[in-house]
Amino acid sequence: MVSPNKPPTSHAPHVVRPPTAVLTRGFDPSLSVGSARPAVFRSSTYVFSSPEAAERAFEIALGKAQPEPDESVDLIYARLSHANAEILEDQIVPLEPEARAAAVFNSGMAAISTLCFTFCAPGTSIVYTTPLYGGTQHLIHQLLEPLGIRGIPVRGSDTAALQRAIAEAEALRLVFVETPANPTLQMADIGAAVAAAPARPEPPLVAVDNTFLGPTFQHPLSLRADLAVYSATKYLSGFSDMLGGVILGRDPDLIAQLRGTRAILGNILQPDECWLLDSRLPTVSLRTNRQSKNAQRIAETIAGHQAVKRLYYPSLFDDPEQIRIRDAQCRYPGAMFSIDLYGGKPAAFEFLRRLRIARNAVSLGGVETLACHPATTTHSELSQDERRLAGITPGLVRVSVGIEDWRDILADIHQALDAAAEAGERPDAIRARLAA
Numbered sequence: 001m002v003s004p005n006k007p008p009t010s011h012a013p014h015v016v017r018p019p020t021a022v023l024t025r026g027f028d029p030s031l032s033v034g035s036a037r038p039a040v041f042r043s044s045t046y047v048f049s050s051p052e053a054a055e056r057a058f059e060i061a062l063g064k065a066q067p068e069p070d071e072s073v074d075l076i077y078a079r080l081s082h083a084n085a086e087i088l089e090d091q092i093v094p095l096e097p098e099a100r101a102a103a104v105f106n107s108g109m110a111a112i113s114t115l116c117f118t119f120c121a122p123g124t125s126i127v128y129t130t131p132l133y134g135g136t137q138h139l140i141h142q143l144l145e146p147l148g149i150r151g152i153p154v155r156g157s158d159t160a161a162l163q164r165a166i167a168e169a170e171a172l173r174l175v176f177v178e179t180p181a182n183p184t185l186q187m188a189d190i191g192a193a194v195a196a197a198p199a200r201p202e203p204p205l206v207a208v209d210n211t212f213l214g215p216t217f218q219h220p221l222s223l224r225a226d227l228a229v230y231s232a233t234k235y236l237s238g239f240s241d242m243l244g245g246v247i248l249g250r251d252p253d254l255i256a257q258l259r260g261t262r263a264i265l266g267n268i269l270q271p272d273e274c275w276l277l278d279s280r281l282p283t284v285s286l287r288t289n290r291q292s293k294n295a296q297r298i299a300e301t302i303a304g305h306q307a308v309k310r311l312y313y314p315s316l317f318d319d320p321e322q323i324r325i326r327d328a329q330c331r332y333p334g335a336m337f338s339i340d341l342y343g344g345k346p347a348a349f350e351f352l353r354r355l356r357i358a359r360n361a362v363s364l365g366g367v368e369t370l371a372c373h374p375a376t377t378t379h380s381e382l383s384q385d386e387r388r389l390a391g392i393t394p395g396l397v398r399v400s401v402g403i404e405d406w407r408d409i410l411a412d413i414h415q416a417l418d419a420a421a422e423a424g425e426r427p428d429a430i431r432a433r434l435a436a
Contacts, residue, residue: 038084088269106243106244111229166196173202180213216332217288217332239280299337311338340395341395369412373398
């Protein structure tokens with residue numbers, strides 16, 4: 001019998017776990033004069049080891065040949081790739097189970113734009129879930145559709161409608177799922193989208209924007225999605241001090257195609273940012289677990305406040321379908337919630353004005369708590385009808401919870417809600433006041 005305190009003796013190779021892999025793979029200290037952690041390599045061009053190596057590097061870069069297993073290919077030019085990008089792309093892979101390769105970009109929108117331009121051509125279509133981040137929706141309406149790429153919106157929470165759209169769309173090349181949705185936290189069934197795709201004669205790719213839950217709480221590739229997309233600006237970086245984007249995939253050939261388009265567009269993440277992001281990877285799970293615990297405590301406490309008309313947070317779902325999706329694909333509820341306030345825009349603005357610890361700013365995923373008014377900021381590009389259909393009301397406030405002591409954040413939000421209640425009274429309170 002094996003002692004419970006001793007690992008069993010085995011001759012099988014030990015496979016390290018993700019928290020170890022992000023600290024150990026993809027970097028050889030001997031290539032950096034013994035540096036324990038990657039250095040920053042600021043160079044626009046690289047010296048070839050031989051003319052033959054230069055020829056081979058260009059063949060691979062242009063897609064004329066594929067690298068052999070464990071082949072070391074010379075770097076060419078920093079617009080194509082560079083040392084820090086290669087290190088980061090290797091070290092980030094373990095964070096997403098089932099991933100085999102990654103490509104990094106200089107923003108989340110750069111990643112999404114490159115995804116669309118790589119796999120969609122004029123005359124093809126994209127099915128995308130709504131609500132959707134305003135920047136992504138703006139990309140579809142203002143850039144892709146004028147180029148002849150049709151965008152087909154479908155409410156992400158309506159699983160049957162999503163499957164039907166995938167089955168019926170003409171020349172469908174990409175299914176883009178954002179779940180949980182920004183800013184209402186509605187969830188789309190990744191597995192249902194994946195299951196619908198192969199029924200088509202030319203199956204589309206399924207890409208999931210996993211920014212809201214990050215690689216700690218939801219794993220699209222494990223649910224057989226083709227690609228997982230991240231705004232690395234958010235939870236991957238976690239300090240609100242850099243921009244970045246990442247796409248991870250199960251098929252290295254898809255990532256190679258993305259890198260090819262990236263080289264044309266010139267939107268690779270720069271060496272300094274790659275180095276900075278790489279240094280943050282080992283703490284992603286530590287930070288996001290703390291943030292999720294904080295958010296759940298706060299959201300569940302303030303849900304009954306008199307100023308709150310509705311609170312959007314995964315642990316507070318009451319729709320059976322949303323509960324089913326949550327339980328099937330999410331490990332924990334995450335650090336984002338949205339509050340729809342009685343009193344509309346005046347109440348929302350008063351709430352934001354009264355915050356003292358939380359900051360009124362867009363973006364999310366940083367160690368500090370941030371709050372914003374989506375209708376006039378992140379989703380202001382949407383038409384009034386689009387915002388209405390997405391549930392983005394004038395009274396909606398989005399909150400990204402940080403790692404502060406949760407009791408301090410709660411007290412801050414509570415006093416701001418008290419002020420919002422006075423600025424925008426509930427209908428029953430108005431009636432009671434008038435009756436008196």
